[in-house]
Amino acid sequence: MLRGAARALTVGSLNPKVVALADHHLAGRVARRAQSMQEDLESNPASHPFKEIIYCNHSNPQSQGQQPNKFFREVLALCDYPHLLDRSQTSFLFSSDAIARARDILGLIPGRSTGGYSHCQGIEGLRDAIADGIASRDGLPSYAEDIFLTDGAAAPVHMMMHLLIRDRQDGILCPIPSHSLYTDSMVLRGATLVPYYLDESKGWRVNISDLKKQLDGARSKGIAVRGLVVVNPGNPTGQVLSEENQCEIVELCKNEGLVLLADEVYQENIYTDQKKFNSFKKVAGSIGHGEGDISLVSFHSVSNGYYGECGRRGGYMEVTGFSSEVRKEVYKVASLSSCSNISGQILMSLVMNPPKVGDESYTSYRAERDNILSSLSRCAEAMVSTFNSLEGMSCSKAEGAISVFPSVRLPPQAISAAEAMNTEPDAFYALRLLESTGIVVVPGSVFGQVPGTWHFRCTILPQEEKIPLIISRFKAFHEAFMEEFRS
Amino acid sequence: MLRGAARALTVGSLNPKVVALADHHLAGRVARRAQSMQEDLESNPASHPFKEIIYCNHSNPQSQGQQPNKFFREVLALCDYPHLLDRSQTSFLFSSDAIARARDILGLIPGRSTGGYSHCQGIEGLRDAIADGIASRDGLPSYAEDIFLTDGAAAPVHMMMHLLIRDRQDGILCPIPSHSLYTDSMVLRGATLVPYYLDESKGWRVNISDLKKQLDGARSKGIAVRGLVVVNPGNPTGQVLSEENQCEIVELCKNEGLVLLADEVYQENIYTDQKKFNSFKKVAGSIGHGEGDISLVSFHSVSNGYYGECGRRGGYMEVTGFSSEVRKEVYKVASLSSCSNISGQILMSLVMNPPKVGDESYTSYRAERDNILSSLSRCAEAMVSTFNSLEGMSCSKAEGAISVFPSVRLPPQAISAAEAMNTEPDAFYALRLLESTGIVVVPGSVFGQVPGTWHFRCTILPQEEKIPLIISRFKAFHEAFMEEFRS
Incomplete structure (x- = not known):
């Protein structure tokens, strides 16, 4: 029980502009369900009709398995612990241009201090x-x-x-x-x-x-x-x-x-x-x-x-x-x-100033960069063509960024079912998708959309080897969903 | 000349709460003068009656020469570039407990990714x-x-x-x-x-x-x-x-x-x-x-x-x-x-969880820590006793933190001289101190003080070997200042 000062502080007495912030309950509701299903799977791998949750909702590439650029991380480590620059073993562990770059950067900082x-x-x-x-x-x-x-x-x-x-x-x-x-x-x-x-x-x-x-x-x-x-x-x-x-x-x-x-x-x-x-x-x-x-x-x-x-x-x-x-x-x-x-x-x-042609790291830097971007490009293309092949769905080309935003013409019966559950129809679709496939997307309502249209945001960030699985599950789910609510 | 859109944006049309923020002109004025004197000294070491600017205004220990803790920086470097954890040379460059700690920390992070x-x-x-x-x-x-x-x-x-x-x-x-x-x-x-x-x-x-x-x-x-x-x-x-x-x-x-x-x-x-x-x-x-x-x-x-x-x-x-x-x-x-x-x-x-007794880094960690804190303690004591020995000045004991805040009873003629220059008397004192000694302090007006009293903030962060010089210059300046404005 809250007494004294603690009792005095209520939501009603806080800055209403903070209170007015959306708590992103729709995105949050799908994400929370995904979290609880993840926990189910960890304690019992047979608890759902799939083995893992696939996050197509996060704008968080490295949490999806994307590896950090080696040159960048070498430079960061050397700047964190500049003592390494005075040790002979360092040349076996770090590329020469990372060492040179770290020296240059430290030279730009008054007192060579990255802690000030x-x-x-x-x-x-x-x-x-x-x-x-x-x-x-x-x-x-x-x-x-x-x-x-x-x-x-x-x-x-x-x-x-x-x-x-x-x-x-x-x-x-x-x-x-x-x-x-x-x-x-x-x-x-x-x-x-x-x-x-x-x-x-x-x-x-x-x-x-x-x-x-x-x-x-x-x-x-x-x-x-x-x-x-x-x-x-x-x-x-x-x-x-x-x-x-x-x-x-x-x-x-x-x-x-x-x-x-x-x-x-x-x-x-x-x-x-x-x-x-x-x-x-x-x-x-x-x-x-x-x-x-x-x-x-x-x-x-x-x-x-x-x-x-x-x-x-x-x-x-x-x-x-x-x-x-x-x-x-x-x-x-x-x-x-x-x-x-x-x-x-x-x-x-x-x-803004990555390795250049001729630098020791250039080849690896360029290969890492190109591999990531071309993989993202292939994921995007595979997703877009899948979505465009599905009944009632259409999806613009992913020309850039990290997600696509297909529209779904939901059957009237699906909309009624959502309304009966007091849920936005696109959130209803996203939750049903999650329950049957483990794939997490964000309902379009979270971002805003032309009234009467329904969308979802799907990132292209999952590792490429998962794409065939995502596509086959998505197709099977969508076909079943449309069948279920066909009038 | 600004035309079109650029012309439309004026200070008068900005959020008045931002515009109302103090620009810390008093602290800024002293700091800017110090900056320009620093540049003078770099181009001509004989341009002022001292060889260097001594910053007793910054709450920025590492820019004053304080060295970062070695264990902490080892762990940061390893977490930045976890590839090091798989290399045999790493054990020659990093302490064993830093390596263990980095492994522990990476293990706490989903996907071991410090970039998500x-x-x-x-x-x-x-x-x-x-x-x-x-x-x-x-x-x-x-x-x-x-x-x-x-x-x-x-x-x-x-x-x-x-x-x-x-x-x-x-x-x-x-x-x-x-x-x-x-x-x-x-x-x-x-x-x-x-x-x-x-x-x-x-x-x-x-x-x-x-x-x-x-x-x-x-x-x-x-x-x-x-x-x-x-x-x-x-x-x-x-x-x-x-x-x-x-x-x-x-x-x-x-x-x-x-x-x-x-x-x-x-x-x-x-x-x-x-x-x-x-x-x-x-x-x-x-x-x-x-x-x-x-x-x-x-x-x-x-x-x-x-x-x-x-x-x-x-x-x-x-x-x-x-x-x-x-x-x-x-x-x-x-x-x-x-x-x-x-x-x-x-x-x-x-x-909040530094090396413990028995860890490889404990001795060095503890020595670094104790050296820094005892040096700060000696600086504080030397400054406080100096300030208390000067005419019209009194200074509370520095029990903690990183600065002292002595009061100065400025002579009426100094106050008049400051007023004639349209300057707060404590800023006048700080600027005169800077001109004759190269020591930078922050006028008390910046922090607020009981009306009619004058103070300055002096950090205890300069490296200890500079303290005798700071003290002797401060004494000579203060005595001359009090003499100059004695009625």
């Missing part, structure tokens, strides 16, 4: 390396002073929302479907989410006339729309935006005075030869818009790509087109957490 | 180790489910403020002098800071009747006081609270329904035989108050102590006496950043 706070934007020499990487990616200058190194990409998104949102009358345009980082961050700041639907019929491109309509509609209700979130490559939708679509988005932001918040964390995850990743900064530059025309924030992290180092919490935002006064305020928000973790900072610099 | 997201509270096995460390420190049970592993101690402070503060009518009792984490966090949430002055004449103890007066005063103005921040050992004041004073604080929080937010990050930095560190949880337990009586949050980090790993951003909060509903809301806030960095999580577990 850095500048709140991150170690300057590492920001130089990242700016060089961005410049060579885009063919445009990039500056260390524009880079803020952060603990993953969620931290800088929260920082920007903090800066831009004053109250409920401020709004941000946000794609639907969208992952929870943006929606949560807006709820937490008390912002008005101004949704725009991605156009599924056109491979999830951004429909500019719809976007403009949403913007005008919000403004007519007195909402000050401060910025636009765009996720490219898309999550959960897996599209890579065309350059022409990106140009339209840039023009809109420029003309309407919107800060363009570009989530570009999947920039290395591209699975199509038809398209390449173009940063919004490069696209803006290509149509003649520079610092004076558009306020642009690009978010990146070490969590995805062929590196997939989510747990290392490395990230950055590149902030361009902000006045020096506004930039000082960005700096203030960044300085509240002193600095981001130094290992994450180092890793981010490695991602 | 963990549970949002942190890896469960590491939380178990930390809970065991807390239990053995306090002689009371501690549970992994109460531990939230975080990126340093700033992150969980912001989380708790986020949770507790609804609007300007909510207040938090905060000690003065106080470091900026608490004041900034409150400004950012739009909370009302309810200050209570620490009693300098009693070695910076908490004066409970004054505290009660401030609480009642705030309530009479309609402020809902939600919690009380206490920093023990104190920053910037360096006191260790007596157990009796801690009991009074616990009773007050219990009786008045205040959440006790206990900053206990300096728990390993104790320099007196007369007192020891007692956690507030232990003190509450000793007077019979448990989970049902008081809501208590204890903050700790890897940034201080003999480890001083600020840049690693490891930390935790232990949350006790919260109802399960309220705890769910804490969890929601914590989950917004997915998880804290895994290296920081591992390091926090090592700090």
Whole structure:
């Protein structure tokens, strides 16, 4: 029993913006059921009609078996314990370019100390390396002073929302479907989410006339729309935006005075030869818009790509087109957490400046990278073609990122059955899938979808040898499900 | 020139709570001057009447030359690059217990992956180790489910403020002098800071009747006081609270329904035989108050102590006496950043579970630890006795933490000279000190002080061999300063 002070603290007396955060009960409900089934299987392997739970819900590549890049981890280990650099045995255990890189990095840090706070934007020499990487990616200058190194990409998104949102009358345009980082961050700041639907019929491109309509509609209700979130490559939708679509988005932001918040964390995850990743900064530059025309924030992290180092919490935002006064305020928000973790900072610099042709590690680095990305590409293709072969299902090509978002035309009887259980129909489908196959996906309702349509998010991250099993189980389940609820 | 969108974003259109954050211009002004003098000295060693800048302003031990603990860094390196565990040369480069510990830790992590997201509270096995460390420190049970592993101690402070503060009518009792984490966090949430002055004449103890007066005063103005921040050992004041004073604080929080937010990050930095560190949880337990009586949050980090790993951003909060509903809301806030960095999580577990008697590293670990802490203790004592020997200065004993906070009775002519330069008198003193000695301290105004009194914060972190130089320069400066402004 709670007495005294402990009794005084109730949910009703907490910050309502925190209480208003979704507890992601739908995603949580499926995940919790998967967890309990996992425990069942551990204590009794015959407790379910399958031997293992297959997680197609987590954006967590290394927990799915993806191996970390060897060169990156060598450098991290050497920077953690620089004493190794003075020992002769080290040359038998580490590649020569990892040793050289660790020496270079330590030389960039005042006092060679990886245990001290850095500048709140991150170690300057590492920001130089990242700016060089961005410049060579885009063919445009990039500056260390524009880079803020952060603990993953969620931290800088929260920082920007903090800066831009004053109250409920401020709004941000946000794609639907969208992952929870943006929606949560807006709820937490008390912002008005101004949704725009991605156009599924056109491979999830951004429909500019719809976007403009949403913007005008919000403004007519007195909402000050401060910025636009765009996720490219898309999550959960897996599209890579065309350059022409990106140009339209840039023009809109420029003309309407919107800060363009570009989530570009999947920039290395591209699975199509038809398209390449173009940063919004490069696209803006290509149509003649520079610092004076558009306020642009690009978010990146070490969590995805062929590196997939989510747990290392490395990230950055590149902030361009902000006045020096506004930039000082960005700096203030960044300085509240002193600095981001130094290992994450180092890793981010490695991602943006990997081994080059001629370096000892280049061949292995390149092989690891290509193996991971081509395996992801094959998984994506196998999943997409399977989903498109199933009755009532359609799935856009996975051009990039780490998941696909197929739609399922659920039979009316399935919808009624879900309603009878007081469950969203897509959650009902996901739970039935889990019970009969052990495959975990996330119901589309979690991300938002056009009303009356039903989807699920399925990651392409499971190890490739499991794909045939996933496909055969999925097919068998779906056919049985459609049969069961056929009217 | 800014056009279009870039022009639209002005400081006036940003979140006023961010804009209201102090830019710490006083601390910043001294630090910037030190930076420019550092650059002068690098280009021309004869540019100032000293050869180096001595930083007594940074809470950043490793940037001052403190060496990281060898065992800790061995374990981190092995966990970064587990491939080392399979190589025979590794036993020549790493201690056997570091190798064993790394194996244990990897065994705690699903898939042995230090690159995956963990549970949002942190890896469960590491939380178990930390809970065991807390239990053995306090002689009371501690549970992994109460531990939230975080990126340093700033992150969980912001989380708790986020949770507790609804609007300007909510207040938090905060000690003065106080470091900026608490004041900034409150400004950012739009909370009302309810200050209570620490009693300098009693070695910076908490004066409970004054505290009660401030609480009642705030309530009479309609402020809902939600919690009380206490920093023990104190920053910037360096006191260790007596157990009796801690009991009074616990009773007050219990009786008045205040959440006790206990900053206990300096728990390993104790320099007196007369007192020891007692956690507030232990003190509450000793007077019979448990989970049902008081809501208590204890903050700790890897940034201080003999480890001083600020840049690693490891930390935790232990949350006790919260109802399960309220705890769910804490969890929601914590989950917004997915998880804290895994290296920081591992390091926090090592700090709370260091080598034990009989382990190969125990002797070296213990020697490193004791050398650092006894050196800090000698620095503190030398500084305190110097400051107490100077005209008009008095300084409480440095019982713990990493800084002292002497008061200086500035001569009226010095105050007039400062006012003529539109500067706070303590900033004037700090700038004059810097110009003539190269020693950097932080003016007391940055932390708050009783009006009409002047202080500065001086860390005890410079390497011990520099202390005689610091003392002789300080003495010469202070005597000349007092002479110059004598009326």
